[in-house]
Amino acid sequence: MxxxxxxxxxxxxxxxxxxxxxxxxxxxxxxxxxxxxxxxxxxxxxxxxxxxxxxxxxxxxxxxxxxxxxxxxxxxxxxxxxxxxxxxxxxxTPLDEVPPWDEEQIEASRHLNEDYKPVEKPVWSSDPMNITLAVETGDHHVSVLDGDTFERLDRFPTPFAVHGGPKFDPKGRYVFIMSRDGWVQKYDLYALQEVGRVRAGLNSRNIAMSHDGKWLAVANYLPNTLTILSTKDLSVAEVHEVKGKDGTPSRVSAVYQAPPRESFVLALKDVPEIWEVFYGPNPPQMGFAHDWRMEGPVKHPSPFPIRKITTPDYLDDFFFDQSYEYVMGASRSGEGGLVIDLVIGQKTADLDLPGMPHLGSGITWKYGDTTVMATPHLKDGTVSVIDMKTWKTVKRIETLGPGFFMRSHENSPYVWADVFFGPNKDAMHVIDKQSLEIIKTLRPVEGATVAHVEFTRDGSHALVSVWEDDGAVIVYDAETLEEVKRLPMRKPSGKYNVWNKITFSEGTSH
Structure with missing residues (x-):
């Protein structure tokens, strides 16, 4: 619709x-x-x-x-x-039949490319850590860009309607891409070849990769499941049916990686809980036996034990602090948020975040003697800046309208924030990290949707999407804010730099 x-x-x-x-x-x-x-x-x-x-x-x-x-x-x-x-x-009205989609159907959909031939080193001479992917939703392709020259190394087809950010393995060689209809694609950046694909769900939200690169978790709306795949060959490791403590089925709004905890954290749509799914060999016990649910027969417990944490509200959107001990969650009402301490499994603070914050696009940076987190809002023309020590709002920066994405880089003094919704969708704000003031508003294409920024590995350049079918990725000098290059593309949306993503670079959404 x-x-x-x-x-x-x-x-x-x-x-x-x-x-x-x-x-x-x-x-x-x-x-x-x-x-x-x-x-x-x-x-x-x-x-x-x-x-x-x-x-x-x-x-x-x-x-x-x-x-x-x-x-x-x-x-x-x-x-x-x-x-x-x-x-x-x-x-x-119910469908006459909703096809089952469990391990048997997922495995039957798995297809590995018979023509795929792995290589020992990249078939190109670019910096492997400065490769940037640009998702082109206009015709369902991804462009592979050299982050130094901004030349296109490849452009390959993806499944229909890519949704959520692609995930790179820890070495930056393989990338995994998910579509809204549940297909997961594995692509070898060194060989510039698709390795294979599998349909992990019928209607899916996003994916997350374990910090060791072994497992890929897929959040599903339909069926109500979390699918865990082996990244090696896209085979099914496990399919979790998602039900709350009281047995209520739930869609999975999103799944996130929590590297220090060796776990995935799930946002649930239909029950006031968050789940932590452990994939490490020794999941922490922490004295919360009543919160644990070991799936499977007693003699053969799941290798992915689940901890279910009751929350005061439904939380659809998350942001983690640097330690991954605390998770900031957006309230379903869109009028606030709260902080959950994952160690004790309890709420520790409320967040003053009216206007439906988009925490999934939040970023952090050093601000004086503290670290702040900033998030755009989907209803209000505001960027909220939160002190990560006190959880108090430092400032609300007024913008030209509701935004969707924010980005920065540890080597840049600026934050870039779009105005995705409303009449000023062609605006891109540049905000000084220390003064918390908008120092420039770019309007590269009048009337076009301008959104989503990604930086090169060293932070010297910022790539901005003109989110139109006859759009472009515009390369800016991140210091002078002058345009350097314009790359025509078919409705480019997100861009993803290998180094920034695998190192969890400051200023990049995780």
Whole structure:
């Protein structure tokens, strides 16, 4: 439902669906993004299992008014109240059959490239640690860029609708890419070849890699599972069915890596809990036996034990401190947040974060004698700066509108923050880290969506996306803020530098 078929005007569609059955309305208005079978694509699955809280008038309101801080538009000018009500009822109708998707089906989908030939060293002469990937959502490709010359080394096809950031193995050789419909692709940057792919879920959110590079965790909306894959050959290590302590099934909003703890941390959509899934040989006990759930028969316990922590609110979005002891979570209401101490499994602080913070895009830097964390907000034109010692708000920086991404680098004095939503989507703010003031606002393409910044390995250059089908990645000198180069691309979204990602560079979302 993200958008109508581009070639049709809203008026034409409204007329064509005036007397149509709900299935026809869905076909015309929704299936491009949510799939012909309603199992999801660029947008999430639209079936009762994934719409647990979207009942009756609430679902109709989303169709009518759209959804803030997303690509879901309003249909109030294109569909009548009767059509919206009929469409909502249709979406709430169960499918005749939702295909099972457990270990057997996942393994059956696994395909390794028979033509893949590994190499001992890269087939190119660039700095392996300064390779940057640019995801092009316009035609579902990824460009592999030399971070020094900004020349394109390769451009390879990906599964449909890449979602969430790609993950590199600890050596920066292999990259793993996930699509919204659950496909996970493994690509060898040295050989510039796809290694293989597997469908780990039917509708998925993101992936996380263990710090040792052995395991890849896939967060799924459909089915309600966490799939853990072996990075070696994409085989299934385990599939966890996600249910709260009281047995309530839940979608997984996101999965994160917590390297010092040798664990994955899960944000859950439908139960007020967070999960910690341990993959190390000796998971910490910490005296919380009542919080542990060992999956599988007693004689053969899971190699991935799970700790379930009850939280005061539903937490969809996370940010971790540098020690990974504390996790900052955004409240479902979008009017605040809280801090959970993972060691004791308890809330330790509240966060003053109105306006739906996007903690997943938060970054940190040194500020005086402390470290601060900054996050954009999806509803308010504000960047909040939080003291990581006291959890107090240091400053709210007013921006030209709600933003989605922030980036910086330890060698840069500046933070870059986009204005993804609203009329000023063509603006990119540059903020001084110490004065916490906007020192410049760039507008590289008037009227275009300008978003997401990535830095080169040394922080000398910043790469900015012009998020349009006939868009570009613009390279800026990170000190002078002058444009250096413009690389035409098909709706480029995220960029990911090998070094910044595998070293958890300051200023990079983890």
């Amino acid at each position: 993200i958008r109508f078929i581009a070639s049709l005007s809203a008026a034409v569609i409204c007329a064509s669906t005036a007397l149509a059955e709900p299935a026809k309305i869905y076909q015309d208005a929704c299936q491009d993004c949510h799939g012909a079978n309603r199992l999801g694509g660029l947008g999430p699955a639209l079936i009762p299992q994934t719409l647990k809280r979207m009942r009756g008038p609430k679902l109709e309101k989303v169709i009518r008014d759209g959804r803030v801080a997303s690509q879901m538009p309003a249909f109030t000018d294109s569909l009548s109240d009767e059509e919206i009500k009929a469409l909502a009822e249709y979406i709430k």
